[in-house]
Amino acid sequence: MKGKRNYGDRRPAPPLDTPTLERLALRYVERFATTRGKLGDYLRRKCRERGTVEDFDPAGIDTIVEKFASLGYVDDxxxxxxxxxxxxxxxxxxxxxxxxxxxxxxxxxxxxxxxxxxxxxxxxxxxxxxxxxxxxxxxxxxxxxxxxxxxxxxxxxxxxxxxxxxxxxxxxxx
Structure with missing residues (x-):
């Protein structure tokens, strides 16, 4: 049967890049009051779970966290x-x-x-x-x-x- 998938046949999510991480971070801070540390831990966990693109810089997570803090989305x-x-x-x-x-x-x-x-x-x-x-x-x-x-x-x-x-x-x- 073509077109029908089994329950366990999910396609893996694509690896993360900086814009996708920013979208994940924005979704997280809109749902939860959080701290810089917790937001950084969340983004690192997502990177471990889904992987990242080849040229991804891990310092980009800290940059995203600081950006969100400067915008007032995260207030420790x-x-x-x-x-x-x-x-x-x-x-x-x-x-x-x-x-x-x-x-x-x-x-x-x-x-x-x-x-x-x-x-x-x-x-x-x-x-x-x-x-x-x-x-x-x-x-x-x-x-x-x-x-x-x-x-x-x-x-x-x-x-x-x-x-x-x-x-x-x-x-x-x-």
Whole structure:
């Protein structure tokens, strides 16, 4: 039967060149708020998956990322501030916020500038405890094993040991 293809008989996509990469990058930034690091990683992954034309210069990816940043399509500071406040509102601590920003390729100086301060970190710990029913927000009297598990959950959420201990013990004010 001519003209009928099997499901697995897809033609491979052609190799990428600079204009095609720019179109992919534009499509990506119109769909997702992103950082320079994440956009660069996306474009490199696409190049690995589909290959590139013979005369393609890998530095072209950095050029595309910088072009998009200069046009305002990618704004690391805005993205970092938004991500940090979102994680803090959800109850995650400063360490977890920093890890998320570092994973997204945010500059360490910028990450420390948008990190939650001490009061915000305590409020985030209370939010997390309320959400997970830890300490004063949980069972009336938790036994030692339950408290240990609650402490571990607080620490995994990015809170420091002292904040986690005070929260699990039900201390009302840091």
């Amino acid at each position: 500071a805005a993205w970092a501030g938004s991500k940090a406040s979102s994680l803090t509102r959800r109850g995650f601590g400063p360490r977890r916020v920093g890890d998320a920003l570092r994973a997204a390729g945010i500059d360490p100086d910028l990450a420390s500038a948008v990190a939650p301060d001490e009061d915000e970190a305590w409020a985030a710990a209370q939010t997390y405890a309320r959400r997970k029913k830890i300490g004063a927000f949980g069972e009336a009297e938790a036994d030692r094993d339950v408290k240990r598990k609650q402490m571990a959950a607080m620490i995994r959420a990015g809170h420091g040991f002292d904040v986690a201990r005070k929260t699990v013990e039900g201390v009302a004010d840091a």
